[in-house]
Amino acid sequence: MRVLIIGAGEVGYHTALRLSRENHRVVLVDQDPEKIKAVNEQMDVQTLVGKGSSPAALLAAGVREAELVVAVTDSDEVNMTACRFAQALAPAVTKVARIRSMDYLHFFEEHDPRQFGVDLVINPEREVANQIMQLIYVPAANSVADFAGGKVKLLGLRAPVTSPILKRPLHELRMSEGSRFLVAAIERDGEVIIPRGDDHLRADDRAYVVVREDMINEVMEFFSLRNEPVRKLVVVGGGAIGRLVAERAQRRDIKARVIEKDEDRCQMLVDQLDDVIVLHGDGTDMSLLREENIGAADVFAAVTDDEEDNVLIALMGKKMGARRTVARVAHMGYVPLVSSLGIDLVVSPRFAAVGAILRYLRRGKVLAVSALRDEGAEVIEVEAQATSAMVGKPLAQVKMPSGALVAAVVRGEEVEIPNGQTVINPGDRMVIFMLTKVLSKVEKLLTVSLEYF
Known part of the structure; x- marks a missing residue:
């Protein structure tokens, strides 16, 4: 597949890196020469220094030969403009835009984004929520x-x-x-x-x-694990992620509290959230956390805009006795490192955005994709086709590559954890776990006509 990526920030960079490793033809456009230089040093993709929302730049980048345009700059307006021009220049191309503004998102919930040149809207904050x-x-x-x-x-x-x-x-x-x-x-x-x-x-x-x-x-x-239901939730950070989590938790009758140090944002949360306690204060203040009895929280999530504060806050919550802790980090490369500190869940909006794009890149009968955080493995949900080499024979006779396995089979409403005698029928949905290095081999097994990307 030929993919045109607008924006060489972390999302664009990691999306390009992932696709280049899988032998896709990638063109990456950014107006910052230093970012383009870094890309050229790290991966084998075509690059162009230019403004992604410029028709001339899109044409120079080969938009008319692209099958997919992914606009992931830090500007919603640039992303939407790039998609609109791409639509005008190459009507058949599929367009994905990263949108962060809740105003735009609410608008697209009521109006088909395709009317405005966007086939898919991705929002990192919602993915994290x-x-x-x-x-x-x-x-x-x-x-x-x-x-x-x-x-x-x-x-x-x-x-x-x-x-x-x-x-x-x-x-x-x-x-x-x-x-x-x-x-x-x-x-x-x-x-x-x-x-x-x-x-x-x-x-x-x-x-x-x-x-x-x-x-x-x-x-x-x-596994000797306690899966007790969550009844008490504390969120530090009242931005888009914190608001979405508190709102959804409240719908599930979970007692939620939000700690936010910006007074104006506190007032906005009070106006928007019903039955959610909003506290004005600094989440790094240990005396405040003790006063609010953070140790009694079932889930304690630090999702402010400061990733260092989030790590510190989550660690303090863990030390005080919170059952599960969550920290938001900005840089994707920090996720494994922070996870090793004992925080239960480390989330990154940028990593979430890459995952959302990855899901959409799968075409044909691939229904869902979940990439692991180190990008070395992923799980796909795929519908079995009659032409697949996996259909009509026991799995024990299927030559699955080392590093891949069929983990579940869904037939209608029935779910089976398969064994070697399980036979796949056309139309069955398979959940396949695989290392990305054997992706092309799994593709050949699925069907000769399936375009995996």
Whole structure:
């Protein structure tokens, strides 16, 4: 696929890097020569110094040959203008715009964005709010991703050192618990591996577990984890993320409090949120946190605009006894480092934006994509086609590449955690876990006609 990316900030940079590694033809446009220089030093893509909203720059970048335009500058107006000109210059091209303004987002909720030259609107703050709410739905997990309309969950779990699961080889778990869940991958020492049957989990591992929605509580018990419902939520930071999380939590009858140091923003939150306590104060003030009994919070989320403050606030919340802590960081590269500090969930709007773009890049019968945070592995939900080499035979006879496995099969309303005797039928939805290095091999198995990107 030929992709034109407007904006070489972190979102544009990492999107281009990901696609270039997967042999897509990428053209990256930015008006900052230093950013373009950095791109040229790090990846094999075409670049152009120019304003992405300029028709001349779009033509010079080859918009008429592109299949997809992704506008991800820091300016909503530039992104929308770039898409409108791209529409005029290349009517068949698909256009994605990153939009941060809630005013624009509300407008696009009421009006089809395609009327304004945009096929898909992505909003990083909403993506992050979704991640935090998924943690609230399954608080014992470190990460949550939904497939098949929520019928299948991908959970990141860390078993405590006392859990008996750590002493059992995975093939034994597979035999006794196969209908409940599947350990699809293990993140160990910063590396994602697809485990073998004789492997077993270690205390420091993050296990990526595919589970049927109705079996979540049973699986948590099996991992010796408490999945007690969230009743008390404290959010530090009343910006777009904090407001969205508090609003959604309130709808689920969760007692929510928001701490915000900007007095005008506090008043705005009071006007917008019902049954949510808004406190004017500094989230880094330990005396304030003690006064508000932060240690009793089920989820304590620090989502201010200052990533250093967020890390500090989340660590203080953890020390005070909050059950689950969340920190927002700006730089994508900091996510693994901050996660290692013991914070339960580290979220990045930029990382979320890349994930949203990645989902949309999948075409054909690929229905959903969830990329892991180190970008070394991902999970896809794909509809099986009659031409696929995976259809009509037991999975044991399918030559799946090393580093990929079918983790779940959805047939109508039924969800199956498959084994070697499972047969895939046309129209079945498969959840496939794979290392990105075997992506092209999985593509060939899925169907000869499927364009994976």
